[in-house]
Amino acid sequence: MSDSLTFAVPKGRILDEALPVMARAGVVPEDAFHDKANRSLTFATTRSDMNIIRVRAFDVATFVAHGAAQLGIVGSDVIEEFDYADLYAPVDLDIGHCHLAVAEPKEGAASVDGASHVRVATKYPNLTRRFFEQRGVQAECVKLNGAMEIAPALGLAGRIVDLVSSGQTLKDNGLVETGHILDISARLIVNRAALKTDPRVAALVDAFRRDV
Ligand SMILES: Nc1ncnc2c1ncn2[C@@H]1O[C@H](COP(=O)(O)OP(=O)(O)OP(=O)(O)O)[C@@H](O)[C@H]1O
Numbered sequence: 319m320s321d322s323l324t325f326a327v328p329k330g331r332i333l334d335e336a337l338p339v340m341a342r343a344g345v346v347p348e349d350a351f352h353d354k355a356n357r358s359l360t361f362a363t364t365r366s367d368m369n370i371i372r373v374r375a376f377d378v379a380t381f382v383a384h385g386a387a388q389l390g391i392v393g394s395d396v397i398e399e400f401d402y403a404d405l406y407a408p409v410d411l412d413i414g415h416c417h418l419a420v421a422e423p424k425e426g427a428a429s430v431d432g433a434s435h436v437r438v439a440t441k442y443p444n445l446t447r448r449f450f451e452q453r454g455v456q457a458e459c460v461k462l463n464g465a466m467e468i469a470p471a472l473g474l475a476g477r478i479v480d481l482v483s484s485g486q487t488l489k490d491n492g493l494v495e496t497g498h499i500l501d502i503s504a505r506l507i508v509n510r511a512a513l514k515t516d517p518r519v520a521a522l523v524d525a526f527r528r529d530v
């Protein structure tokens with residue numbers, strides 16, 4: 319097998335926690351990866367047959383699902399939102415813990431009981447619609463890519479669905495949690511076809527499994 323493997327990692331906050339886990343499984347990027355001034359998106363590793371790409375969290379899942387990268391690390395929020403058939407998430411890495419929640423302004427927070435329709439600002443329209451549908455409520459989603467917490471104060475939507483960890487961001491923006499949707503942690507993801515055809519992918523899954 320001479321083709322190079324590609325390992326996709328998110329640029330965001332999971333990365334610092336992921337690097338030691340990756341190192342224990344033998345995935346170690348070249349020094350240039352840690353140089354903030356370096357604008358390259360592809361980096362060599364200490365393995366001559368593997369490169370690392372650094373992309374946005376949602377795009378990690380897309381690259382791996384399409385086989386453009388064989389492996390990656392991503393939050394389970396992203397996996398659940400996309401629900402790609404070609405993506406397999408064999409290892410919970412026990413990092414990047416947070417949860418997906420519904421939140422509303424502290425003043426005037428109301429339960430959805432009785433409402434048949436709600437307007438929600440979120441980066442997660444699929445998970446949001448599914449959550450409300452299960453409660454018999456139709457959710458109209460306004461897709462945002464960040465800073466969801468300011469949407470209610472500006473009248474964009476009555477509620478938000480976003481990630482919560484310490485709860486500080488909700489508190490600082492006058493919001494309270496009114497629904498718990500999903501507990502989240504980061505996972506090793508692999509392309510199903512690559513796992514079947516390339517023994518190096520299965521060996522890496524075993525290495526990550528041994529590590530956690
Ligand atoms: N407050 C948090 N605490 C713990 N984990 C979080 C938190 N926020 C996000 N995460 C996890 O980190 C992942 C990446 O989040 P982050 O927003 O930092 O990524 P990103 O690559 O900057 O994304 P994008 O560039 O698309 O906004 C999320 O998908 C989630 O799994």
Ligand SMILES: O=P(O)(O)OC[C@H]1O[C@H](OP(=O)(O)OP(=O)(O)O)[C@H](O)[C@@H]1O
Pocket residue numbers: 330331463464465466480481482483484485486487488
């Ligand atoms: O409960 P907390 O500990 O306050 O964390 C929650 C915040 O963390 C994430 O945002 P992030 O900081 O990644 O910025 P973003 O809005 O650019 O995604 C998330 O979208 C919340 O805004």
